[in-house]
Amino acid sequence: MNKSEPVEADIQASKVCFRTIFDQTSQFIGLIKPDGTVVEVNQTVLKFAGLTSAEAIGRFFWEVRWWTISPQTQRQLREAIALAATGEFVRYEVDILGAADNIITIDFSIKPIKNESGQVTLLISEGRDISEANAELKQRVAKKNEALQKSERRWETLAKISPVGIYRTDLSGNYLYVNERWCEISGITSENALLKGWRCTIPPEDLERIDSELQQTSQDALPFECEFRFIHADGKVSWVLSQAVAETKDDGKIVGYVGTVTDISDRKQSELALQQRASELTSLTTILAQTTALLQKQNQELDQFAYVASHDLKAPLRAIASLSEWIEEDLADQLPEENRHQMHLLRGRVQRMEGLINGLLEYSRIGRVQTESYEVNVGELIKEVIDLLAPPLTFNIEVAEGMPTFRTKRLPLQQVFSNLIGNAIKYHPRMDGHVKIYVEERSSYYEFAVADDGAGIAPEYHEKIFAIFQTLQSRDQKESTGIGLAIVKKIVETQGGTITLKSQINAGSTFCFTWQK
Numbered sequence: 001m002n003k004s005e006p007v008e009a010d011i012q013a014s015k016v017c018f019r020t021i022f023d024q025t026s027q028f029i030g031l032i033k034p035d036g037t038v039v040e041v042n043q044t045v046l047k048f049a050g051l052t053s054a055e056a057i058g059r060f061f062w063e064v065r066w067w068t069i070s071p072q073t074q075r076q077l078r079e080a081i082a083l084a085a086t087g088e089f090v091r092y093e094v095d096i097l098g099a100a101d102n103i104i105t106i107d108f109s110i111k112p113i114k115n116e117s118g119q120v121t122l123l124i125s126e127g128r129d130i131s132e133a134n135a136e137l138k139q140r141v142a143k144k145n146e147a148l149q150k151s152e153r154r155w156e157t158l159a160k161i162s163p164v165g166i167y168r169t170d171l172s173g174n175y176l177y178v179n180e181r182w183c184e185i186s187g188i189t190s191e192n193a194l195l196k197g198w199r200c201t202i203p204p205e206d207l208e209r210i211d212s213e214l215q216q217t218s219q220d221a222l223p224f225e226c227e228f229r230f231i232h233a234d235g236k237v238s239w240v241l242s243q244a245v246a247e248t249k250d251d252g253k254i255v256g257y258v259g260t261v262t263d264i265s266d267r268k269q270s271e272l273a274l275q276q277r278a279s280e281l282t283s284l285t286t287i288l289a290q291t292t293a294l295l296q297k298q299n300q301e302l303d304q305f306a307y308v309a310s311h312d313l314k315a316p317l318r319a320i321a322s323l324s325e326w327i328e329e330d331l332a333d334q335l336p337e338e339n340r341h342q343m344h345l346l347r348g349r350v351q352r353m354e355g356l357i358n359g360l361l362e363y364s365r366i367g368r369v370q371t372e373s374y375e376v377n378v379g380e381l382i383k384e385v386i387d388l389l390a391p392p393l394t395f396n397i398e399v400a401e402g403m404p405t406f407r408t409k410r411l412p413l414q415q416v417f418s419n420l421i422g423n424a425i426k427y428h429p430r431m432d433g434h435v436k437i438y439v440e441e442r443s444s445y446y447e448f449a450v451a452d453d454g455a456g457i458a459p460e461y462h463e464k465i466f467a468i469f470q471t472l473q474s475r476d477q478k479e480s481t482g483i484g485l486a487i488v489k490k491i492v493e494t495q496g497g498t499i500t501l502k503s504q505i506n507a508g509s510t511f512c513f514t515w516q517k
Helices: 004-024 043-049 071-084 131-148 152-160 180-186 197-201 204-220 265-334 337-365 378-389 410-426 484-494
Strands: 028-032 038-041 090-097 103-114 120-129 165-170 175-178 224-231 237-248 254-263 373-377 396-399 405-409 434-441 445-452 499-503 509-516
Touching (some): 004 043, 028 043, 071 120, 165 180, 180 254, 204 224, 265 337, 373 378, 373 410, 378 396, 378 405, 410 434
Antiparallel strands (some): 090 103, 103 120, 165 175
8 A cells, every 4th residue: 555545545534524514513604715705615604595615616705695685785794804804803793695585693703814924815704693692682681671770789790791890989989889890990809999999099199180070070960070090009000081970869869970981091191102202392392493593603603703713814914925025025136046935935825824714714614604506517517617727728628428417506516526626637747637527327316526647646545635734745845725625525525425536656546426416
């Protein structure tokens, strides 16, 4: 015998057993795909509807006969299947149609079945005939209501099955009765709650509100309503809404109150959370306003300082330059060539100092002075920069095609190109140098590059050159403030971009910077 044959026999026996149970159970059972297509139904429901399996399997569940009692019933079923397909268990009572137009009421439910990854792959529907049970229940409820009017004991029985907490008090606020649900919500037993015991689990500040409300309602015979907290022994807090009405005798005299407590913890926690958030938000808004005002004041003070410093520093510098020129003119032929050279050096230092002051002022204003955004044609902007720089005729500056046109702040972008192209010209070792400017478009920004074929910069200086006041050559060899590239870096980063250098000695330099679209 093949080893797999006993296994297959067992599987077949299990299938037969399952089918027997499936078909002989008294409940109406069906297997449904998440889209509502019937996979299988048992004989119980087929017999009730007078159908064959072929008339049900493969159809949408709501199209099968027993659901065609009304369009509302079919619509309700479609909504229930859609909800169950999301993983929710659905249950409700509904009337269905059987053979010979027989109508019954069933307790109907749909349970989702999920695979290992949590995806709903199958729905199991189940229906139980409760027509007779409902009729019996209605009779029992009617008798119970009649009996409850005559018996306090039966009133307590009804209270036990209530979904809300129920209590009774006398006119002095002594609790005479609490149901089980009240005990669950409050966290204390019914024995401990009687008389004034119920007060032990309520915070003092809440008791003050309750007592004040009770005094007002008892005087005017008004309904009582109040929100307060129960503090459980384990520290759990339950927020409740308590509502009560006066209990009277036949002669209309008030003897106490009958009331309910409803757990509103979830709603209250949401309200408190919103209040707290409104209070982090208010504080942050205040701090932000204060910080903004402080920054504005500091900016104004910085602008004032920059103006005064510029005026007070530049004036004596210009005086020094003028004095050196006057001395040189007065001495004329009497001034030795060496002293004349020193006078030129002096005026050079004055110009350098003035350049430093201007550079510092420009550096300090970056990011603080707001400029308008315009539609900028980058190709035209670069052409204007080159014209202003006026490079030697032997110098070749190539601007690649495809320069973009987009809305941005024109002046900062112009400053960046002016510094980078100007440096490429100024520090080039030859008069026939070549500079190329090109761009690559990215998803949210443009990456521009200014490349030259100059002397290059050693890798160990790639970061140093962006620091303020840093130069790679002696200022006596090449006049420089050491601020230009620092300004470029600050402008680019203020606009949300980055700047990098690719260079090697004797291999030229390429400055790449990004600019947000």
